[in-house]
Amino acid sequence: MRVPGIPDEEFIREEKIPMTKEEIRVLALSKARLFTGARFLDVGSGTGSVTVEAGLIVGDEGRVYAIEKDDLAYNLTLKNLQKFNVKNVVVIKGEAPDAISEINEQLDSVFIGGGSERIREIINAIDPKLKKGGRIVADAILLETAVNATNALLELGYKTEIIEIIVAKGMKTSKGYAMISRNPVFIIYGEKA
Numbered sequence: 001m002r003v004p005g006i007p008d009e010e011f012i013r014e015e016k017i018p019m020t021k022e023e024i025r026v027l028a029l030s031k032a033r034l035f036t037g038a039r040f041l042d043v044g045s046g047t048g049s050v051t052v053e054a055g056l057i058v059g060d061e062g063r064v065y066a067i068e069k070d071d072l073a074y075n076l077t078l079k080n081l082q083k084f085n086v087k088n089v090v091v092i093k094g095e096a097p098d099a100i101s102e103i104n105e106q107l108d109s110v111f112i113g114g115g116s117e118r119i120r121e122i123i124n125a126i127d128p129k130l131k132k133g134g135r136i137v138a139d140a141i142l143l144e145t146a147v148n149a150t151n152a153l154l155e156l157g158y159k160t161e162i163i164e165i166i167v168a169k170g171m172k173t174s175k176g177y178a179m180i181s182r183n184p185v186f187i188i189y190g191e192k193a
């Protein structure tokens with residue numbers, strides 16, 4: 001099994017396609033409790049950074065599903081999978097929650113990085129496909145998304161937590177390092193009872 005944390009600059013990027021940044025990605029994948037052989041779903045794969053890291057962690061015995069609705073992001077995910085030589089991923093071009101029905105096996109954990117406006121429906125559609133003890137992890141910029149995700153998980157009886165992270169990265173100046181803050185990100189996660 002491989003420790004996550006591929007540097008952001010190693011991914012192929014497209015100007016308009018977002019990516020879950022390295023430090024947030026590491027924490028989100030840790031909360032997802034991935035393991036060798038796990039079945040994992042990434043909703044809204046974007047650039048593909050979470051999908052790639054998950055594919056490397058679960059290894060040849062595992063499987064990752066990625067759902068992405070946007071053509072450019074879908075193709076970018078494929079490009080990054082190729083770049084990192086990750087072959088255990090099924091990339092589904094479609095929109096969650098509907099596209100979740102294309103997955104025909106039980107999942108160990110799920111990350112939701114896209115679809116904030118439909119987060120409740122997405123969580124409700126994932127629930128029947130998640131094994132007992134499995135985890136749903138979501139990240140969110142908006143307070144409303146964090147509240148909606150938390151409530152959806154609580155209503156399903158999940159053991160739920162919410163954290164907020166603010167990452168400041170050091171920028172080298174002539175006098176030393178100045179810390180430049182990024183926007184705060186919520187990570188919400190729930191474990192199925």
Ligand SMILES: C[S@@+](CC[C@H](N)C(=O)[O-])C[C@H]1O[C@@H](n2cnc3c(N)ncnc32)[C@H](O)[C@@H]1O
Pocket residue numbers: 017018019020021043044045046047048049050051067068069070073094095096097113114115116118
């Ligand atoms: C913030 S980006 C995710 C970044 C990704 N985790 C990464 O590491 O590159 C959100 C992505 O979710 C996609 N998305 C939004 N709503 C979606 C939905 N309902 N179903 C599938 N994809 C969706 C967007 O097109 C976008 O590419």
